[in-house]
Amino acid sequence: MHWWLPPKASTFTGPIDGLFLAILIITGIAFVLVEVGLIWFIVQYRQRPGRKAFYTHGNTRAEVIWTAIPAVTMVALGLISNHYWVEIKGRNSIPANAYPIGVHAKQFEWQMTYPGADGKLGTGDDFTIRNQLHVPVGRPIVVQLSAEDVIHSFYVPQFRVRQDVVPGMDIKAWFQATVPGTYEIGCSQLCGLGHYRMRAQVFVHTQEDYDAWMKQAAQEASQ
């Protein structure tokens, strides 16, 4: 049974899990303060005969304090989050040396287009495989997302990466896998009755394994 975030397998897991934990701590403190306070008040100030409530309309200092503290916390959280957001999704965040793979989504499958030996998409040696994304470990990958029909969403939980795939738009998303292994790609935007089975796999290889796979796959594709 799983009680925490999925295993970490990309460079995004560091900042995202860290931020998740930071928010969990901040909200955890607020949660405990409020709930314990409520329970304490419920017990302490329950109705008893002969008692009268304390007649007050409020306290300006208290209002200022409990407006200012959340405001400062939220602005700080926003600044930190934005720092990572720009790194992960910002317009210039995709590393120049990122290895391109085309991902085309349609009801209800994923078509991955590989750049072949020249490492470039849109050339003659490109080839396409259904529902299998093979990537080398430790190298930034840019997936060029396109959709045939409706909106789908490219999601790999272990990479913490998600990007909607929108018909009529060419959207790029990048990630860098850190642990070789096999993971699942899920469609996370309702795309029709087969949405639940629109599943693919990611195979993260070492560079040598990837080169070997690429050679073999390109050969098979050209036959």
Added chain:
Amino acid sequence: MTSVAATAHGAHAHHDDRSFVQKYIFSTDHKIIGIQFLFVSLFFLLVGGLLAMQMRWQLGFPGKPMPGGGVLPETMAPGGVILPEYYIQLVTMHGTFMVFFAIMPLLVGVFANFLIPLKIGTHDMAFPRINMWSFWTFFIGGLVMLSSLFVPDGAARAGWTMYAPLSARHDYSGASLGQELWSVSIIFVGLSSILGSLNYITTIINNRAPGMTWFRMPLSVWSLFITAILGLLALPVLSGAAIMLLFDQIIGTHFFDPAAGGQALLWQHLFWFFGHPEVYILILPAMGMVSDIIANGSRKPIFGYHSMVFAIVAIAFLGWIVWGHHMFVSGMNPTLGSSFMVSTLVIAVPSAVKTFNWMGTMWRGNLRFHVPMLHAVAFVAMFVIGGLSGIFMAATPVDMFIHDTYFIVAHLHYVLFGGSLFALFGAITYWYPKMFGRMMSEPWGKVHFWLTFLFYNCTFFPMHITGMAGEMRRLYDPNQYTFLQPLQPIRVFISISAFLLFATQVIFFVNFWWSLWKGKQAPQNPWEDNGLEWSLPSPAPHGNWEKVPTVYRGPYEFSSPQSTEDYLPQYKKLPTDREPARAPVAGH
């Protein structure tokens, strides 16, 4: 206005000569309209719940025949086993019914109608006939939506958010008439809300009793006022979008179909430009009514009344500039994501102010735990969880991971069920005597409260866990994914809790109906409250007052040293009180 007030005033004669149809069906009395909304939207609440139960059956026990599922046709559940195409109809219609036909009309249709004239001291709404049409357009919309469950290829299938182009083209969704009926129904709902909002705003601005200044209005009225402004600005956008969607579906336009030059994200912008204010339409009235109930239950003035008013205004204003936080991973320009993140995080500030002021109200109070108070305190406790879990989604990098997972399902149910619905159970129990002249059963109300509180948390809290593990929303069978298979025991636990939660609601419904005929006769002011409505007999008569009361103070003067009792009604004149300077409104 003069003539309206005079008509209502005249009708308040001892002999009420309206026919049965005028009195109870095509009524222009704001209280009857509120009660009509109550019956109809409670029915839709039940429908929405039944749809949810079927979803939970499929998620807990995938592929097993559902008990009683044999009555469903082959196209939905052959042999009682739910089909994927039926499951996404359940997902879509559960959300649609709960948002548009249960929570929203329960909060606004019922309580804006019932409470505003009673609480500000007037005979009826400014435009009683428009008010009547607001109910009937809602009713038609509801019938259309309900009928879509029974058409041959089934109801709409694109989620309650109706993302295009899935919703716009029938070859993508596999449903045709159902999709079109959804659009038609939403156009009616939009119209209903626009008519209602116009009325509430006009009434509150113009028809307040002498002495009822802006800052003597109860927070329930303040929140309903701000909600009406939100509604008036948001619903036309939804109606417009629904009309465009309907055109795409039936007359071959391509607003949302990229294959023919349309824009898929246009729908999302339009929908959430309505949809995010809608979120606050669904919580602000609950906050207002909870404020009234907590002050009453604590026997203390509301702590920081002015802060509470400004917080409502701030939440509503910020609610306007955050719609993009539903679209961080939609392909929208990421720089816009940054600004939407900041405005979203800032909403935590007025929300925190409200929470701390509710706690401040309870601090050193003399707490009476009647059934409405239990629900109001539960509202605060649960709203806090829903509010705090929202911060995770607001932070864009974290949202990239938990967007469209069960984490968001948990979050929205903590706000809509833990927040709005608890507030509604409290509010219905609280104003029931003024509606029907009888009290709901106190012991059964408490049983219902505690069981609901327990099973509600058992149902929705574990969804945070499955969401953190990455379980996507709206999956017919999560076990398709190997990484989601180990979570099946949690899904079974959630499903069983959900069944018990649903069963518990039978107590509420029985209590509600039984009390209509057999409940204890309600005294005039059963909760010893200060509001103007409690100066009327229970149930409140047609036209409300012969002569509207004069208001001498704010609504929360509990435990005032000026009074020997621990409450001091707004309409009670003390020897030291002066008559308000403003002349009574013409016609009173």
